[in-house]
Amino acid sequence: MELRLAQGTxxxxxxxxxxxxxxxxFYGGLLGWTYTPGPGQLGAYVRAELDGVPVAGLGVSTATGFPVLWTTYFAVDDADRTAQLVRECGGTxxxxxxxxxxxxxxxxxxxVSGAVFGLWQGEEHPGREAGAEPGGPAWSELLTPDADGSAAFYAAVLARPxxxxRPGAEESALVVHGRPVAGIRHHADLRGHPPRWRTHFAVRxxxxxxxxxxxxxxxxLVEPHPTAHGRAARLADPQGGHFSVLEAAG
Known part of the structure; x- marks a missing residue:
């Protein structure tokens, strides 16, 4: 069994x-993914792969009216204990x-603001850390009108600072072993959307x-533009799922 990724990653x-x-x-044509069957506890589900390595999951929503949604999962050492902490800290x-x-x-x-996320206690499948390989996840960022409350929530639930x-910035980062792994950005105008984690995929x-x-x-949705992480664009798939692509700086 591969080693589990560090808690909070x-x-x-x-x-x-x-x-x-x-x-x-759509995603196969856009990001070069192929697919293999995945666990089916929650319905039809496939794992997307790049060169035989899993990079993401795609499943069917069984809830009527549930929005098409990308969800970021965080590695945890004990999913049951962390789920209890979610409840104790005001989440659901x-x-x-x-x-x-x-x-x-x-x-x-x-x-606490209603943004959906996942917890993953890896066993045979440890997950995949974000990186710069084209087609794979590159960065996850929370957009929320309550950045301070969200920062306190994730710090407590994931036991990471x-x-x-930078001083005066409206963006914070979840830090694991001294390295920023995900962003939390104050966003007062979400244009009718609930607070949410935005998934970025690396592209050339x-x-x-x-x-x-x-x-x-x-x-x-948003044309390619420069950001602190590199040139980015915000897109939507034909079913309405929002995501971003990120061209690495340099």
């Missing part, structure tokens, strides 16, 4: 959609903790990827 992203074959076609646990066959133990929760990225060329998304039936 974003270790997986998973999409719940109402059209799994359509989502597979919607699913689990439950066993995902031999892959690991998981839960789906919401923080949350620190400002943000402009080309945005154009490809349009050709595959998706939408460009």
């Amino acid at each position: 974003p270790c997986w992203v998973s999409l719940l959609t109402d059209d799994l074959p359509g989502a597979q076609d 646990v919607a699913v689990g903790p439950l066993q995902a066959e031999h892959a690991g133990r998981m839960a789906i929760a919401a923080d 949350v620190r400002p990225v 060329d943000a402009e080309a990827t945005a154009g490809r998304a349009l050709a595959l039936g998706g939408r460009v």
Whole structure:
């Protein structure tokens, strides 16, 4: 068995959609993914792979009216204990903790502002840490009108510090072993959307990827633009799932 990722590390992203074959076609064409079957406790589910290595999950939402949504999962040493901490700190646990066959133990929760996230206690499947490989997860960032409350929540639940990225900035970072692993950004105007974790995927060329998304039936919500993490664009898949792509700086 591979070693579990350090507690608090974003270790997986998973999409719940109402059209799994359509989502597979879109993301396969956009990010180069292939697919293998995954644990089916919550319905049809596949793992997306790059060169045979799992990078993300896609599943079918069984809840009527549930939005198409990308969810960030955080590695934890004990999913049951962390789920209890979520409740004690003012969040809610919607699913689990439950066993995902031999892959690991998981839960789906919401923080104090209602942003959905997951907990993953890896066993045979430890998850995958974000990185710069094109097609894989690159960064996760929480958009919330209550950044201070959210920072205190995740620091308590994940037992990791949350620190400002720089003095006076409206963005903080969850820190694991001295390294920022996820962002928490104050965002007063969410344009009708609830607070949420935004998933970024690494790409070689943000402009080309945005154009490809349009050709595959998706939408460009925010045109490619410079950010502190590199050139980025915000996109939506044909089913309405929002995500971002990130072209590494330099």
